[in-house]
Amino acid sequence: MFVKSYYDLSSYADTFKNSLDKQKVKVLICAGTGCVASGSLKLYNEFVRLVKENGILCDVDLLKEEEGISVKKSGCHGFCEAGPLVRIEPYNYLYLRVKLEDCEDIFNSTILKGEPIERLMYKDSDKIYKTQEEIPFYQKQTRLVLENCGHMDAENIQEYIGRGGYMALSKVLSSNAMEPKEVCKLIQDSGLKGRGGGGYLAGKKWSQVLSQDNPTKYVVCNGDEGDPGAFMDRSIMEGDPHKIIEGMIIAGYATGAHSGYIYVRAEYPLAVERLKIAINQAEGVGLLGKNILNSGFDFDLRINKGAGAFVCGEGSALTASIEGERGMPRVKPPRTVEQGLFGCPTVLNNVETFANVPLIINIGADEYKKYGTKDSPGTKAFALTGNVVNTGLIEVPMGTTIRQVIFDIGGGIPDGKKFKAVQIGGPSGGCLTFDEKHLDIPLSFDSLKKVGAMIGSGGMVVMNEDTCMVEVARFFMNFTQRESCGKCIPCREGTKRMLEILEKIINGSGTLEDLSLLKEIADTVKNTSLCGLGKTAANPILSTLEYFYDEYLAHVVDKKCPSKQCTELMVLKIDEELCKGCSKCARNCPVNAITGKVKEPYIIDTAKCIKCGACIEACAFKAIKEV
Incomplete structure (x- = not known):
């Protein structure tokens, strides 16, 4: 297979879709990092063995319209709490916590006869949810970016094309090609904001790069997801790598860039492997490299593995790391759009931002803006973790409230405990208290900023009544202090001093003067640090001081921890x-x-x-x- 033109791609898409439709039963085993760690690859091997031993065609080539049973390693299904997960199509049964000894039962009852196995299905009180789409965890979501995750072979470009993949690219590069300015305008008109946390208009950034005179430009994808408890970007890279690649190629065409880099932390080996496979496949069929779709446009793509420094999530530190330098931010201006990678104009967006691009090209700006809010269109993926019944990867329209996420999708707080707080945006975010005005805050860039929190990359940690908020602030400050690059004094020294004061409070030797000093240092670090890491490092302290000041007083004055978590007290x-x-x-x-x-x-x-x-x-x- 080699795709030479829009017509070739369209023809292949029809062929692959027909072949997918002819697969009598599809067995989709979650092969995201979480389920792999729980043994899902053993399930995959066992299902392949069972199908082949019974003389049924298993390895179905989509170029041949053959009937059979396909067994696939999919990306993350999202319902991480219940892994390993197995989805059986066309019945859409979702089996939870599947063990090796369950495979034969699934094969005999479901794969061969279509009969459900209720003991492996999701139960809520007396109700059994047979299909995945019925489960409240999924029913309340709107999965656009995550649409393919868990529903296709993550390592098969044929399946991606069969599901409409690369059609957005062909729309941009076809004989009736869109001009680069048109593509930038479409992305800007859609209102797509950077999903890495900054919330800057992606289309505006692209237009700024396009307007630069330098003939050499770059597209860089930030896959350096370092927030504790966050795994949205990792899951997209593992489950739908071609969508990211397609978005990056479109960005390259729109801005005049011919080279791209995907910066991924080395702690994500499966994401790196899937991206390598996807890049090789795209190059092999002519969708990456020279003269893509006979358009005259060239674009190549490389993977750069980072060493896991949190500061490399900042744009200038990230580009410095790719260049082989120490990952440290620089003073701005000039901005990355003017002087980024190798001193050239650079489009730098995160994984989820690029994954939105094909959808916007396909459906148009007006249709895209029907999701989300006026100021924050589209959807957002969140990693829902902590003290919540249903943990996992979710995607909801911007504007969905915190209450809906925690209690409708997340299923509430386990063991009858009370909800206390939610940490949004990782170490850079803030802790919001249990309050009607907070639980019903819509999840959008502007609304969270008003209450001292931020969406960040999308980590969401739920805490119950047993959580000590002073310890939470100490935990995140300990992380931030260790990850500070040390280039600027406010962040290097300020985070260290704040951590020392928090440890003093938790150890029972804190004073009221320490609380005043803590607030003063936090404000200074926030207002004078060089980069985003330092500017947001104090957010957990400032938000907990505002909403949980009584807990600080209890530690300092009464020498007691109300949550009984601080052992020294x-x-x-x-x-x-x-x-x-x-x-x-x-x-x-x-x-x-x-x-x-x-x-x-x-x-x-x-x-x-x-x-x-x-x-x-x-x-x-x-x-x-x-x-």
Whole structure:
């Protein structure tokens, strides 16, 4: 197969679609990182063995319209809480937490007979949800960017083309080709904002690069996803790599760039592997390289693996890393659109931004703006993690409220606990309290900024009533301080000082003066740091100080942690009425802080106690409590 023109691509698309339609049963095993870690590749091998041993055609070539049962390694299905996941089409059954011993039952009952296996399906109270689309986790989503993830072979360009892939590129480069200015205008008219966190209009950035006189320009995709708990970009790269490539080629044509780089952290080996496969496939069929679709336009693409520095998510630090320099931000202007990679004008967008481009080209700006809000059109992918029933990868229209995400899609807080806060935007984001005005805040760039938070790349960590918000601020500050490149004094020294104060508060030696100093340093770091890492590093502190100041006061004044999470502030006491004098607590204490006589209540010497919790675990009568 070699695609020479729009007509070739259209013909191949029809052929591949017909072939996909003729596949009698499709077995889609989630082969995203999460499910792979849970053993999904063993399931894949077992299904292939079962199909072949029964004499059924398994490896179905889409260039040949053959009937058979296709067994595929798909990208992330999103419902990570319930992996490994297996989807069976055309029935759309979704099986959860599938084990190796379940494969034969699935083969005999579902693959051969179409019968559902209810014990492997999603249950809510007494209701069983047979199809994936019925499950509330999926039903409440709008999956545009993630449309193909979990629904096709992530390593097969034929399937991508059969599902309409590269048709947006052909629309741009066909005989009735769009002018570069038209493409930039279309993207700008769509209102697409950068999904990496900055929220800058993608089309405006493209137009700025197009207007530069330098004949050498670059397109760079930021796949350096470093936020704790975030995995949106990784899942798109693993599950639908051709969509990113197609978006980047279009960006290259629109801006006059002929070379592109995908910057991916080395900790994402599966994403790197899938991208390499996709690039080789696209080059092999003529959709990357010289004279794409006989249009005269050339574009090549390379992968650059980063070493995992969080600061390399910042544009100038990222381009410096690609150049072989230490990843550190520089003073601006000039901006990346003027002097980016190798000193040339550069389009720099993140994975999700480029993945939106083919859709916009295909449906048009007006249709795209029907999703989301007026100021933030389209959808946004979020990694929903933490104290929530249904964790995983989701995609919702911009403007969806936090309440809808946590309680409708996420299923609420497990174990009957109360919701306390949500951290949005990773280390750069803010913590929002449980409040009607916050739960019903629409998820958009502008609305979150007004309350001291940000969408960021899309990490969303839910916290329950047992969470200590001072410790949360310390955790994120510890991360940011370690990831600071050290180039500018406010970030290098400020993050260190803030971390020291937070550790002092958690250890029980904090003062009211420390709270005032913490706020002062946070404001200084936010207003004077060089790059986005420093400017947003204090957000978790500033937001928790605003919404959870009582917890800080409890740590500083009362020397107690309301959530009972800070061990240094724990004071353990034995309840005399519950203690049976068994001496088990004393025998398990590593520092001999517990004394007493057998069959009489024991006593804890609080001066010696190191709050390790060994006595609590040892006591069968629950007589040891924190006071």
